[in-house]
Each structure stands twice: as C-alpha cells, then as structure tokens.
Amino acid sequence: MNFTTRFAPSPTGPLHLGHAYSAVLAHDMAQAAGGAFLLRIDDLDQTRCKPQWEAQIFDDLAWLGLTWPQPVLHQSDRLPRYRDALQTLWDQGLLYPCSCSRADIRAAASAPQEGAPLHGPDGVIYPGTCRPTTPPRGPMPDMPLRLDMARAVALLDAPPSFTETGSGPDGETGLIRPQNMQVLVGDVALARPGMGASYHLSVVLDDADQAITHVIRGQDLFSATQIHVLLQRLLDLPTPIYHHHRLIRDEVGKRLAKRDDARAIATYRSEGRSPDEIRSIAGL
Structure with a gap:
C-alpha cells in the first residue's frame, strides 16, 4: 500500500x-x-x-x-462535492432539516426530564427536537441538515471498524459499537449554516478524494472517527488507517x-x- x-x-x-x-x-x-x-x-x-x-x-x-x-x-x-454527497444521503432518507440553534440544543438537552446534557464528538448530543418520524420527501432544503443516526446504523450489514496504529485517550482501539452511537454520538450535523458542510462530512470526502491511506491526528479526534467510518460506509468510500497521537x-x-x-x-x-x-x- x-x-x-x-x-x-x-x-x-x-x-x-x-x-x-x-x-x-x-x-x-x-x-x-x-x-x-x-x-x-x-x-x-x-x-x-x-x-x-x-x-x-x-x-x-x-x-x-x-x-x-x-x-x-x-x-x-469543494462545496459542490459536499453538496452532491449530502444529496446522496438525502435520497437515502438519512438526513433531515434542523432549525435549532446551539442555545436551543443546550436548553433542550439540559431540560429536567433529560438530566444534564451529554457531550459527544459533535458537542452537546442533539436531543432529537427536529427529528421526523419518517424521512422527509421532496427537494433537499438549503438549510442545516442532520444525520438520522438510528436510520443510518440500521443500514449497516456489519459493525464498522477501523485499523488504529496509535490509540484513543484511554487506550481505545478501532472497535465501534454502532448500537451505542445514537446515545453516545447522536444525530450529528452534516450541513452547517454558512459553511456548506460540517467537518465530519468534508474530512471524509477530502480524505477519499485525495487517496489518503493514513490519517495522523490528535487523540482529541479519536471519538469522531466512528462518525467518519460510518459516513465512509454510507457513501461507499474507503476507510484509511488511523493513527491518533498524544496531545x-x-x-x-x-x-x-x-x-x-x-x-x-x-x-x-x-x-x-x-x-x-x-x-x-x-x-x-
């Protein structure tokens, strides 16, 4: 290789x-x-x-x-490239529009019935305020879009994994438990206002299009790797080898x-x- x-x-x-x-x-x-x-x-x-x-x-x-x-x-x-990938996920019924602000999300996640807000690799875990019961139909709107994590994980035919030559902050390796992603990761944002795409989507597409074989980055991004590997599976992209280093x-x-x-x-x-x-x- x-x-x-x-x-x-x-x-x-x-x-x-x-x-x-x-x-x-x-x-x-x-x-x-x-x-x-x-x-x-x-x-x-x-x-x-x-x-x-x-x-x-x-x-x-x-x-x-x-x-x-x-x-x-x-x-x-590369905004057109990101838009095309969003369209692919929209056509699969995996995205939905979200009008919540960051303040809205913090308030909803910390409501008394929810307990203290939980943080995941995308910040405060989204409480599902805008999540529809069925996938939206029609043209993809030009607004913030979230990945319906439960629907995305349900499409997997096998648990995703990746090769890790470094380690996570606590010595973690490349094992991903998709059944935990809805709770511990949540419906991550893939299209953000004024940016065209989120970090998670853009980095996955850029790595694939540049034929990156090894991703070398800090341990603070280890928890985000499960999102990236999931998107690689959903978009039929290769998964590089990851090396997460100390900070x-x-x-x-x-x-x-x-x-x-x-x-x-x-x-x-x-x-x-x-x-x-x-x-x-x-x-x-």
Missing part, C-alpha cells in the same frame, strides 16, 4: 506547538514509509478564516522543514489551543529557537 497522509489546519489563528507535533509527525511517518505528505486548508468557516493566517501556516511549516506538493487543496473550493498540553494538563500565543510557532521563532529545538520541545 502507498502511504499518503495529510495535515489539514484551519487558518483561524497561529499554529502552536501541538500543530507542530502533529504536522512533523505526519511528515516524518510519510518520509519513513517512502510516501507522500499533503497539506490541506480547512477554510469552510469563512467568517473566521483569514488570508494572513493561511500565509502564516505556509511560512511556519516551511520553516519547520516540511515540504508538500502544490497546489494545496482548499475546502472552500501536547500545558503545565496544568490542558491541551493547547490557538489562543495559547506563548506556544505559537511564530513566538518560538521570534525568540530565536531552531526547528530542531521545536522538535525537542514537542518530544519528537
């Missing part, structure tokens, strides 16, 4: 030490296997994505010594975020650090 992996940052802020770890690890694993490392820009959220942050991504990764083929894929150029954390054990400017790659560069020092600090 050819080894092709990718790094897919969002240009919504500076890359930090955790990004450096993930990108360098993927790049090194691809080189060790004689494979390819691709850079992909996750720019669906045009309200937050900025050209200066994208330019900084290219600059920081090149400074770290990473190389990648051109041109770089931008998700914002870079701060002094109190919290994983880094883009607001952690003190650990931004650009900050280390301005302090005169070298790429080899970044590797050492990250534990590579």
Whole structure:
C-alpha cells in the first residue's frame, strides 16, 4: 500500500506547538514509509478564516522543514462535492432539516426530564427536537441538515471498524459499537449554516478524494472517527488507517489551543529557537 497522509489546519489563528507535533509527525511517518505528505486548508468557516493566517501556516511549516506538493487543496473550493454527497444521503432518507440553534440544543438537552446534557464528538448530543418520524420527501432544503443516526446504523450489514496504529485517550482501539452511537454520538450535523458542510462530512470526502491511506491526528479526534467510518460506509468510500497521537498540553494538563500565543510557532521563532529545538520541545 502507498502511504499518503495529510495535515489539514484551519487558518483561524497561529499554529502552536501541538500543530507542530502533529504536522512533523505526519511528515516524518510519510518520509519513513517512502510516501507522500499533503497539506490541506480547512477554510469552510469563512467568517473566521483569514488570508494572513493561511500565509502564516505556509511560512511556519516551511520553516519547520516540511515540504508538500502544490497546489494545496482548499475546502472552500469543494462545496459542490459536499453538496452532491449530502444529496446522496438525502435520497437515502438519512438526513433531515434542523432549525435549532446551539442555545436551543443546550436548553433542550439540559431540560429536567433529560438530566444534564451529554457531550459527544459533535458537542452537546442533539436531543432529537427536529427529528421526523419518517424521512422527509421532496427537494433537499438549503438549510442545516442532520444525520438520522438510528436510520443510518440500521443500514449497516456489519459493525464498522477501523485499523488504529496509535490509540484513543484511554487506550481505545478501532472497535465501534454502532448500537451505542445514537446515545453516545447522536444525530450529528452534516450541513452547517454558512459553511456548506460540517467537518465530519468534508474530512471524509477530502480524505477519499485525495487517496489518503493514513490519517495522523490528535487523540482529541479519536471519538469522531466512528462518525467518519460510518459516513465512509454510507457513501461507499474507503476507510484509511488511523493513527491518533498524544496531545501536547500545558503545565496544568490542558491541551493547547490557538489562543495559547506563548506556544505559537511564530513566538518560538521570534525568540530565536531552531526547528530542531521545536522538535525537542514537542518530544519528537
């Protein structure tokens, strides 16, 4: 098997030490296997994505010594592809429109009869407020759409699974229990307002279309992999091998975020650090 992996940052802020770890690890694993490392820009959220942050991504990764083929894929150029996949799922009776806001979902999920809201890989687990009793008919509406998880799981002829060469946060492997997905995952959003598609749908389609064989990413995304494998089955797409790696954390054990400017790659560069020092600090 050819080894092709990718790094897919969002240009919504500076890359930090955790990004450096993930990108360098993927790049090194691809080189060790004689494979390819691709850079992909996750720019669906045009309200937050900025050209200066994208330019900084290219600059920081090149400074770290990473190389990648051109041109770089931008998700914002692929909206028709995402729309076609949504249409396929709509025609299967697996999607339904949802008019709930995030506040509506939090309120419904935390209602007294429901107990405390449960969190899954897509945030607060959707309580099913807009879920119809039968699949909607007619043209697919141009509005937020959710996957009817119960109907989707019912279509599976065998439990989905994936090969994991890393591990989840608690040592989990690639076993998926589809009977638990309606409760522990819920009806995930696949089309979001102003973005065309959700992360879950876009990443699955991008990986398939770019012939990604190995997905290398942080353990914080391990729980989302069951959604991605399910979508791969529903859309008849290949399932890559997954490698979920440890997260870079701060002094109190919290994983880094883009607001952690003190650990931004650009900050280390301005302090005169070298790429080899970044590797050492990250534990590579």
